[in-house]
Amino acid sequence: MNTVFEKFLSVLEKIANTKALLALKDGFVLTMPVTLVGSIFLLVANLPITGYSDFMVAHLGENWNVGLNQVSGATFDLLAIISVVGISYYYAKAEKVDGISCAIISLVSFFIVTASSAISEGGEVVSSVIPKVWTGGQGVITSIIIGLLTAWTFCFFVKRKITIKMPAGVPEGVSNAFIAVIPGFVIALVSMGLYYVLHNFDTTLTEFIFKVMQEPMQSLTDTYVGGIIMVVLCALLFWMGLHGPNIVMGPILPILTANSIANGALAEKGPLTVAAGAYIMTPQVLDYFVKIGGTGITLGLLIAALLRAKSKQMKEISKLSLLPGLFNINEPVIFGLPIVYNPLMLFPFIIVPVITFTIIYLAIATGFLAPFTAVQVPWTMPPILSGFILQGFKGVFVQVVIIVMSTIVYYPFMAMQDRRLYEQELAASKPKEEFKTSIVVE
Structure with a gap:
């Protein structure tokens, strides 16, 4: 029994220390300072005190919380963007590859597969915009998938030296920029292909993943049984x-x-x-x-x-x-x-x-x-x-x-x-x- 128990713990430790899970954990931690800052402004706008809102309206007017909501929106609505950057950066860093270049390419890939237009209240299609709805909470699962896959692809090319090599003496920043060209091109090409295919079905990868994966996962984690499993596993x-x-x-x-x-x-x-x-x-x-x-x-x-x-x-x-x-x-x-x-x-x-x-x-x-x-x-x-x-x-x-x-x-x-x-x-x-x-x- 002791041997089985030790093997079980060993497997759990290996899973917990995989580069993907560590990158996911460390990358998502980067969102904490932003969400905490946003929480302060959101809290001031919505203090859980009876009559607080009426008091503020009476003394500061109907639009007293416009600026507060703008700050909270500019933080929570960027959750997916921060996640994809952080996850890909830490994955590349664990592989001892240039993290900044990897993070930038991952961000570009995320934007390629995300909607670039929105429908106004009047039904008009507005182009060349990035809807915040997909860069916030509803884009989180897509940001995780894109962050991990693009980082893995980037590291695959760089570690196998499938890159543009610069001569000795070239500054490191310039050299890293050229190293990222070939993996960046491949990642952008694949992202474009995904966008093109899903565009024919009047959707995007971010919307598709949200409907097929994120919504069911959110519903599953919201159950009493799902919560009990999380709590028991954490303690055990x-x-x-x-x-x-x-x-x-x-x-x-x-x-x-x-x-x-x-x-x-x-x-x-x-x-x-x-x-x-x-x-x-x-x-x-x-x-x-x-x-x-x-x-x-x-x-x-x-x-x-x-x-x-x-x-x-x-x-x-x-x-x-x-x-x-x-x-x-x-x-x-x-x-x-x-x-x-x-x-x-x-x-x-x-x-x-x-x-x-x-x-x-x-x-x-x-x-x-x-x-x-x-x-x-x-x-x-x-x-x-x-x-x-x-x-x-x-x-x-x-x-x-x-x-x-x-x-x-x-x-x-x-x-x-x-x-x-x-x-x-x-x-x-x-x-x-x-x-x-x-x-x-x-």
Whole structure:
């Protein structure tokens, strides 16, 4: 069994460390600064406080939030563009190939296969424009596919030296530009062929992928069962010593982000509800509720330990881990207690996130909380504060319920772990006491 288990972990590690997945993860991380900046402006335009909008209209006029919406639109609506650039850049960098040239060619390929016209409200076709609808959340899957495929093609040509070679002494920038010509030409040619074929069917690759792949994937990830699978895998892999969120969320995060952007677009048309077609599963559900204190919601374990622990190890680990835990960093307790490969902690480490996900899923499905839009805060934002910013006092209430629940569930398991550690500490100190006693008697 140990051999099978080790082989399973080895396979997971190899998958997690493939160049494609690492490029996807690192490339999509590039969108975070932009989305956080956009979130600040979007949050100011839509603070979850009753009467806030009416107050601003009364004092600043009907168009008080035009500039704020312009900034949020200029950030979230470029999500696919940033993704395709970042993914292709990091893939080429991992292959030790010029990343900038690769990223530029990938961007060109993305624009070739994307619509270059839009229909006005009057039904007129407007040419030579790039519709933002396809450069934002709805173009995310296309950006991933284009980013990976064009980067692979670019690296294939360059590593096999199927390029234009410049003589020695030519500046590196000029040399790289000429190296990119042949792979760039091939990529552009293939992209043009795809555009031409799909244009005959009155669509584009971006639209086709969105309808055939992205919409079904968004619907699948939005189910309760799909969410439970994500939550369980993240916790289980972390218990095995692997970074579960990095492995699971690498390919899933772009989909969840697209869900939140779609919710934002829906909110502009009217009340945002699940009944109106809003998605429940967004990054905020996992980052600020299911991962309070980190994967496994170990903040509840720390609180339980601080309330009752007797062993020195449990007390010290809890004290040292509390401050990082408040900022959703829980590696100190996961590897220090440890939770990793600890059979006693496996059940609560998985069941607490499952219960938490059920709570937040029902809260949104029943309308107690509104579905999340593109508004985000840094993932290190402490609970309570993040709940208030995202959902007002209702968000705070749900986070408090989750923390209390996690403390109650972890408590008996913490007590058993603490008892074992306390007995070990007593056993370790007993020989020393006997030795001292024998010296006194003599």
